[in-house]
Amino acid sequence: MSTLPLINCEHVSCTYGNAAVLDDVYMKINRGEFVGVVGPSGSGKTTLLKAILGTHPVAHGSITTQPKLTLGYVPQVETVDWYFPVTVEEVIVMTRSRTTWWPRISKSERAAVGEVLERLGIGDVAHRHIRELSGGQQQRVFLARAMFRDPDILIMDEPTSGVDVRTRHEVLHLLADLHAEGMTILLTTHDLNGLAAHLPRLVCLNKRVIADGNPREVLTPSVLEATYGAPMEVLEHGGMPLIIDHGRVQMRGEGK
Amino acid sequence: MILSFDLFEPYGFQFFQHGLVVATIAGALCGLLGVFVVLRGMSYIGHGLSHAVFGGAAASAVIGINFFIGAGIWGIVSGVLIARVARRRVLGADAAIGVVTTASFALGLALMNRYGQASKSIEAVLFGSVLGVKLVDIVAVSIVALFALSVIVLWYRKLLFSTFDPDVAQVSGVKVSLVEMVLLSLLSLTILVTMRVIGTLLISALLVIPAAAARMTTNSFSKLLWISPVIGATTCFVGMNLSYHLDTSASATIILLDALVFIAVYAIAGTRNRMKMASLGHV
8 A cells, every 4th residue: 555645735825816825735644544624714724625625726836646546525514405306315326426327326326325324323314305314414424425435535624513512422423433444534623622622633724734733732822823813721621622712701791 | 258269279270380399398398407497596597598599599680690500609608608707706697697698688689670670570589479480490499308308317417416516526526517518508509499489588487487396396306307397398388278269478378377387386385395394393
């Protein structure tokens, strides 16, 4: 097996019109890693993912991937049209659109869909309309679609954005299990305590890479202030860093 | 007063037979493509392209080239222009359509005023006319319908994927911009072969109403692809017959019938869906 990184971003800059969104970004993702990219809104997290996926042009620098690398992309569930007339099974086989033209789902595809759904613990939802799913099931279905391509790396944009605490726990456990099975995962998140602090490697991004390492190394007040532009305190809770921001505002009527 | 009429009387006229065949095939074709128009939120594109094709029709009449060639090229070019302007994101798709198609429509009007046979031909193009339908129209609408059907069968998965989730489709190797171009070209061709019967102003309704009504009856994409054409073809067939007996415009009768079907489905499906939602509770 090649020891080259799966993805190698060197000197990467991206723009929207004349505005620089990413500036001189270096990042390597090796096989088997679980990496979270954190940063404030507008820091370029999603643009970095899009550049890696090839849907946003790179203005300077280069992104090289291993030859024949298969990407499994899971978009934000908030961007999905939940009223669209498709069943879970139809959503999952979509990723075979390029290789199969026959409109009907074949027996072998149906079996493969059942397998991937079972693996993610939702074996009974194949024939449901996507609107008839709970938050955790919705996230799992889109993860199942990405897994259906048998990807080398899973790329997820804000997997816990807009979900409740229970769903967030479900997603986190699921990703930990996939990672334990050897899956390489790259995700973006704004959820420092709920998701980022649990990951083995974090990249703090604000147009450029501010810090890159394990959460204990990078979740420090100085790195967080450089990343988010606001003072933050880092405590230790249950052996994990806990981030508290200093955004306390005295409200009228409080403390009476 | 007792109304008595012979149901088969209009079938004695060849113009009616031709008009009926074109309208029924056009209804099925618009219903089929309408599924994508509705699911992609492209209703305004259908409206805009029909206006653009009008410009092409007028220009080809003035230059003296075949209607299908002139208006067809014009329509496809307009579709491609809209897609290009919209992709730049500086202008929204609605503004892009507004600029390209209204300018084209205005040019068509000016050309017809200056060189055309004044108001009569303008009215025929705007509101459609079964009188002018010829055998060549039947051939044209049949070819476009077969072509559209082939594209939709062969590209079923690509069309579904790029309609539902264009970003992930692109990452998964689907050429989303090519699919979009083909869909816009098909839409232009459909408008081109339908406009003589239905007219420029009402084609967009035929692209939207059957698909919107069908959408309320099913949650399955594949079922939508046959329910919508069936609604489109049936309303066109019945509407054409009704228009003869009621002495009303064919296009207006067809669209009103479509609207009635929509209202009926809305009333029935609305009640059914509310009951279903209530029984689902929080999953």
